[in-house]
Amino acid sequence: MNPTVPLGNTPSRPEKATEVSGLTSLFAKPWVRAFMALIVILLIGMIFNANGTFFRWSAHRDMLRQTSVFGILATAMTLVVITGGIDLGVGSIVAAVAVIYSTFLMALPVPFSAASTILFCLAVGAVFGVWNGFLIGKFKFQAFIATLAMMTFARGFAKYISGGRKVMNAIFFPDGTFKYNPVFPEITDWLNSRILGNNIAIVTIIMLCCMFIGWVVLSRLVWGRYIYSIGGNEEAARLSGVPILATKMLTYGLSGFFCAVAGICQAAQEYQGDPEAGTGYELTAIGMVVIGGTSLAGGRGSIGLTLIGVLTMGYLVKILSLNAVAESTRLMVTGAIIVIAVLFQSSRRK
């Protein structure tokens, strides 16, 4: 996934005359900077390799699986952030969808089949997102406010559906074995499986699919151009005939859709829909987007950058847990890394 984006940030400046020297211009490219942060993290992992665990494939495989839900949310966040907005509701939508999914799978109401359960969950996420976009585009809500309200509402919605309890979607037996939900066990089974010789988790594949969709939207569709132009200069975009309201509704809608995808993955991985799930996920997702180098001011960034940001953050968390670093230290280190990574990214701007 190449972070080359026709509008918005333009990592490649093909004209040789502008280049002072090859190296300087190389380091001016945002994706090179993002990549360097990733390499630094990898080097740290090699030094603190936890008795060689870091050199085993399983460490990387697990990292990818554990990061996938966040990666999907970071994809959603990237789209929204490039419009100049932010989506604080992603974590709560994950919880709401996870709860709905689990509830329906354990005891389907009559009109629902298993497949329509999934469609319904995705639709719920999309509707939540579209509503955000509507408030922001139509009534000029600040994105922070509109999505903060959604964050609160969706969390409440998750608790309402579940009655405040965790909803299992697998049945556990006293001897420690379990079987998947009675209605449609195949889907949970599939979501938790791996392909390519048990190496790549399906959730990772789903994350990559979401990223691919995001990349197509941003760099191949007219819609993506509109996203970049709104983030870059909304008034200029409006006067150029860009449909601001529709673009925002669609973009936040897609963000909500991705959140729903993440919610289903989360529920499948945890065998339950937890109304408290996803707390703080929005901040992790924002962190990933920012570490990748997408500007919160909007108008530039790309999915490719976010992929690098997701890997950087994912490896950081993995390395810290491999070395059994206490949670307190983990949080402090993560905070510090975000600051360093962003300093790194912003030094290229005047």
Added chain:
Amino acid sequence: MAEILVKLTGVGMTFSGVSVLRGVDFDLRAGEVHVLAGENGAGKSTLIKIISGVYTGFEGTLEIFGKNQSFSSPIEANHAGISVIHQEMSLIPGMDVVDNIFLGREIRRFPWRFSRNQEVARTRELLARLNLADLDLHQPVEEFPMTIRQRIEIAKALAYQARIFIMDEPTSAIPESEVELLFNIIRDLKSQGFGIIYITHKMEEIYRIADRITVLRNGDMVDTASASELPERELVKKMVGRELSSRFPPRRQTIRKDVRLEVKNFSIANPDIDGMFLVDNVSFDVHAGEILGLAGLQGSGNSELLNGLFGAFGSRARGQMLVDGVNYLGPNPSKSIRRGVSLLTNDRKASGIVPEASVRGNISLASLRRFSSYYWINHRREDEAAQRQEKSLSIRLHSLAQPIITLSGGNQQKTLLGRWLETAPKVLLLDEPTRGVDVGAKFEIYDLMNRLTADGMAILLITSELPELLAMADRIIVLHRGLITAEMRHDEATQEKIVHAAMGA
């Protein structure tokens, strides 16, 4: 002779090598209204910014109350007794009257505690002098009409013990009926020994209020005279009396018979003041191949007129607009673009470029749907279009992929022109197309206008540079406060006539 409050000697100002003000001598006496007159860009704003401490590092000397001063900030000027009543008010909208007046210099009983009662009493006293004795002091100032807010601002200045008032177009924001009230306050201040520097673009105001007039032109001081010794005709001549040079390509006659654009009874409601109009019942038509110039000072409504015709004001614009005989009023920009009306806005940075986007992306933005099928962008066709515009407008760049912000002002402007030409407009609305553009690029833009009209396009042109208007426009209409005050053919237009009409004279 009255006390001299402000005295400038040999004042000049240079911005990054460009001299904007040279050798200005100016003085303000106690008890007078001294009007600064001149066209946009003559240096009036620079001069008041020097006096009020906004600009530092000017040449020459500035004396306040006979003492040599060089302010390092507006606050210092403020403490020295200078107060600027701004065009954009400097009040904080959500704060009440008392807090606004004493903001930053609250009356304190102890360092950590201010005395609200004393502030209220003092506020009452000040407002009484401005005929506002009954004002509710605890309302946020945003709830008062402009006129009242302006007087609160004057009260604030009085609270600062200001003796020198600088008023920059104070009547542009208030309705005609309130102007006399303001003038009464000004006369009152005058009689109490205050000095007032007054800037206005309205001829009739100058003679209603001025004691003396200083005329600036292109950064030079032309003259200072008492108002009674400087008749209007003479004043206008001094303001515009600059030579025309051949900075323009010859304008060829390209006007065709058919009417391209017909505007009937077009109005735009003022969003801030009920019942007032930014553009008031305007009607005119433009032929194919014609350049119609719109003249008028800031606030005359000509810029709003173009934006309104383009649909940028939505339903606030009323009236009829026919493009090639088809009745149509743009309800939004996207519809207007499809109907063949395009607008180059006057603020490239705020409403023109998407700064981080590539030159290519900036060119294609308004016509993206033409380079896409089923919402997928056809990058090859987009690139061809961008190259076509790059060639025909000779945009100087390294690569179409470079962000537009890295181009010079002139090339940014040409890129934006490329954006609008790519929409294949029938009517092109140009609002200050040469603002912030170097001389060479200006010539190219004039040349382009000639070529486009030769192909039958109709152009509406706004420019604050009168020579440009006289050189390029086939016909000129002049607006004043939203009304058309004059219409003249190219061959009968003169700077004097335009300035007269623009000031509503």
